[in-house]
Amino acid sequence: MFAAALATAGFLSGCNQSSSSASAESDRVKIGEFASLTGSEATFGQSSHHGTQLAVDELNASGGLLGKKVQLLTEDDQSQAGQSATVVRKLISSDGVVAVLGEVASSRSLEAAPICQQNKIPMISPASTNPKVTETGDYIFRVCFIDPFQGTVMANFAHKTLKLQNVAVLKDVKSDYSLGLAKFFKEGVLAYGGKIIAEENYSGGDKDFNAQLTAIKAANPDGIFVPGYYTEVGLIALQAKQLGITVPIFGGDGWESSSLVPIGGAALEGDYFSTHFSTQDTAPAVQNFVKSYRAKFNETPDAMAALGYDSAMMLADAVKKTGSTEGAKIRDALAAEKDFAGVTGNITMDANRNASKPAVILEIKNGAFQYVETVAP
Amino acid sequence: MTEFLQQLINGLAFGSILALIALGYTMVYGILRFINFAHGDIFMLGAFAGFYLAPKIAVVIPLPSIAGAIAVLFLAMLICAALGVVIERLAYRPLRKRPKLTVLITAIGVSLFLEYAGQFCFGAAPKRFPDILPGLPITKIGGLSLNSNQLIVLAVTLILLLALRFIVMKTRIGTAMRAVSFNPEAAALMGVNTDIIISFTFALGSALAAAAGILWAVNYPSIDPLMGILPGLKAFVAAVLGGIGNLPGAALGGLIIGVVETFVKGTRWSTCADAIAFAVLILILLVKPSGLLGKKEIEKV
Numbered sequence: 189m190f191a192a193a194l195a196t197a198g199f200l201s202g203c204n205q206s207s208s209s210a211s212a213e214s215d216r217v218k219i220g221e222f223a224s225l226t227g228s229e230a231t232f233g234q235s236s237h238h239g240t241q242l243a244v245d246e247l248n249a250s251g252g253l254l255g256k257k258v259q260l261l262t263e264d265d266q267s268q269a270g271q272s273a274t275v276v277r278k279l280i281s282s283d284g285v286v287a288v289l290g291e292v293a294s295s296r297s298l299e300a301a302p303i304c305q306q307n308k309i310p311m312i313s314p315a316s317t318n319p320k321v322t323e324t325g326d327y328i329f330r331v332c333f334i335d336p337f338q339g340t341v342m343a344n345f346a347h348k349t350l351k352l353q354n355v356a357v358l359k360d361v362k363s364d365y366s367l368g369l370a371k372f373f374k375e376g377v378l379a380y381g382g383k384i385i386a387e388e389n390y391s392g393g394d395k396d397f398n399a400q401l402t403a404i405k406a407a408n409p410d411g412i413f414v415p416g417y418y419t420e421v422g423l424i425a426l427q428a429k430q431l432g433i434t435v436p437i438f439g440g441d442g443w444e445s446s447s448l449v450p451i452g453g454a455a456l457e458g459d460y461f462s463t464h465f466s467t468q469d470t471a472p473a474v475q476n477f478v479k480s481y482r483a484k485f486n487e488t489p490d491a492m493a494a495l496g497y498d499s500a501m502m503l504a505d506a507v508k509k510t511g512s513t514e515g516a517k518i519r520d521a522l523a524a525e526k527d528f529a530g531v532t533g534n535i536t537m538d539a540n541r542n543a544s545k546p547a548v549i550l551e552i553k554n555g556a557f558q559y560v561e562t563v564a565p
Numbered sequence: 566m567t568e569f570l571q572q573l574i575n576g577l578a579f580g581s582i583l584a585l586i587a588l589g590y591t592m593v594y595g596i597l598r599f600i601n602f603a604h605g606d607i608f609m610l611g612a613f614a615g616f617y618l619a620p621k622i623a624v625v626i627p628l629p630s631i632a633g634a635i636a637v638l639f640l641a642m643l644i645c646a647a648l649g650v651v652i653e654r655l656a657y658r659p660l661r662k663r664p665k666l667t668v669l670i671t672a673i674g675v676s677l678f679l680e681y682a683g684q685f686c687f688g689a690a691p692k693r694f695p696d697i698l699p700g701l702p703i704t705k706i707g708g709l710s711l712n713s714n715q716l717i718v719l720a721v722t723l724i725l726l727l728a729l730r731f732i733v734m735k736t737r738i739g740t741a742m743r744a745v746s747f748n749p750e751a752a753a754l755m756g757v758n759t760d761i762i763i764s765f766t767f768a769l770g771s772a773l774a775a776a777a778g779i780l781w782a783v784n785y786p787s788i789d790p791l792m793g794i795l796p797g798l799k800a801f802v803a804a805v806l807g808g809i810g811n812l813p814g815a816a817l818g819g820l821i822i823g824v825v826e827t828f829v830k831g832t833r834w835s836t837c838a839d840a841i842a843f844a845v846l847i848l849i850l851l852v853k854p855s856g857l858l859g860k861k862e863i864e865k866v
Contacts (some may be wrong), residue, residue, distance in 0.1 A: 396579050402572050406568040423785055561642060
């Protein structure tokens with residue numbers, strides 16, 4: 189079987205130039221991608237899709253994979269529960285992709301992961317940080333760090349840099365991502381001797397946070413941890429300032445979006461978040477990525493774009509190493525990835541198929557994201 | 566105590582926007598006996614009308630300013646009033662003699678159409694609503710933060726409510742509206758042009774929804790094509806709570822839902838805010854099936 193696959197690959201790569209009669213099906217490596225191209229987390233999906241697209245274009249420009257062109261099949265899950273399962277099923281059963289890339293939101297990755305696992309199709313999530321995603325099974329990988337790490341990083345940051353004692357938490361109960369981050373953040377704060385003096389909830393999609401913020405204000409915290417997504421975070425910061433809350437607000441990578449500052453505006457000044465990547469990183473790989481991304485999409489890449497890029501590049505690396513497009517072989521190669529040089533740092537797959545890699549903390553200053561520090565795993 | 570008063574202000578500001586939307590539901594129900602489920606989307610279109618109008622108006626009247634904000638509000642209301650009339654003319658009027666269920670399903674269809682046409686035309690990503698009102702410094706009274714936007718919402722809602730009350734109770738067309746609501750056939754026999762009255766009702770309700778959309782966007786300046794779904798649903802509940810078909814009832818229902826929800830959200834049960842708000846609805850309807858201010862209808866056999 190292995191030999192046959194290799195022989196076919198070799199035959200095709202040999203004939204690629206001369207024979208155009210080979211069917212379009214077999215002279216392409218099909219990679220499936222599902223992303224929230226529309227809906228409430230649309231900017232995440234758009235960014236990760238752009239990153240992935242850039243990676244695929246670069247792969248094709250340098251000769252493709254195993255001598256074949258790489259074809260990226262992208263499906264939109266509309267940021268809605270239920271949609272990702274449908275589109276991933278379609279990618280696997282009717283399009284016959286060799287691997288699946290996606291999603292940013294943990295809840296939607298969790299929906300798709302069992303389907304990929306069942307069909308033995310490797311799946312790489314670019315940016316789902318909830319631990320449960322890769323626990324689904326041995327075919328599920330990610331190129332980002334996980335919530336325990338991000339929650340702990342922010343707890344350490346609250347302790348060492350912001351020097352907070354009494355912290356309030358405002359989390360999105362509808363999102364696994366937000367709950368996960370909040371849980372590990374709270375453990376971190378309690379571990380260094382800080383106190384969680386208020387804990388309030390909201391549901392993703394809410395616009396009015398005055399009630400929760402009034403309750404938080406009454407508890408008088410030194411800082412507020414908001415592990416939510418940018419749509420709500422901007423409004424939360426705005427309403428907090430209107431209620432006269434002046435303490436810093438900080439959160440995780442769900443903040444990172446070009447839509448954050450337009451919504452929150454000046455209310456976000458002096459707030460912090462942890463993320464995967466900073467364009468201010470001077471490493472040549474990062475600068476090259478930033479340059480070609482700007483050239484192609486006429487915008488500055490964010491972390492989701494960088495992770496989308498890394499997810500596709502790591503998949504390509506695994507396919508190259510194993511020389512096959514067979515699910516089980518790609519899986520083994522992915523599991524063995526060590527010090528893969530991605531634009532979001534050096535990635536090593538740990539035993540649970542999670543990426544072990546550094547995090548960066550950014551501050552919002554004059555409406556831009558300013559690099560503060562890098563935290564190693 | 567401070568926290569209580571602050572939550573009360575938060576709740577009233579939120580509730581008064583719901584009240585404005587609820588009025589549209591209740592007016593249409595009062596006259597046509599059907600729920601216009603597309604009403605929440607008119608609310609969304611009102612916010613988007615403001616979004617696209619603001620830069621145009623800023624050329625004539627510099628924004629943010631009070632005069633500019635009134636101009637944006639007024640024009641958005643006018644646009645949505647026209648839209649409301651068009652929707653009624655195209656989607657509902659041809660079905661007027663059909664079973665009520667047909668119109669109801671059509672209304673849901675119109676609602677979905679507006680939402681997804683909105684996603685297509687405006688894009689799905691949330692947009693930042695421009696600052697149309699000068700951001701007054703936050704007034705502090707003994708620990709209370711009075712946000713100028715919340716106060717403006719309360720004031721505008723009150724003015725619109727009084728204006729609506731005047732139109733319905735004191736003008737000729739208002740009298741005709743009440744007549745059609747009471748008995749359309751008899752009103753028609755008395756020389757009331759029911760088509761015009763129904764169009765006018767849709768215009769009035771849609772204008773109020775547009776005003777609610779602008780007020781909402783001023784307070785929560787992130788707008789997207791699906792923003793009308795939840796406020797629309799809550800306003801519908803508010804209308805039923807107050808007694809559907811009854812104008813003061815809709816306003817009262819909106820305020821109750823807003824205040825209850827805000828108070829629950831401020832506690833550790835914030836996740837159940839909607840559940841509790843709806844439980845209040847069920848309780849009130851168990852005691853008063855026609856709503857708080859609704860009249861008992863006698864079924865004629």
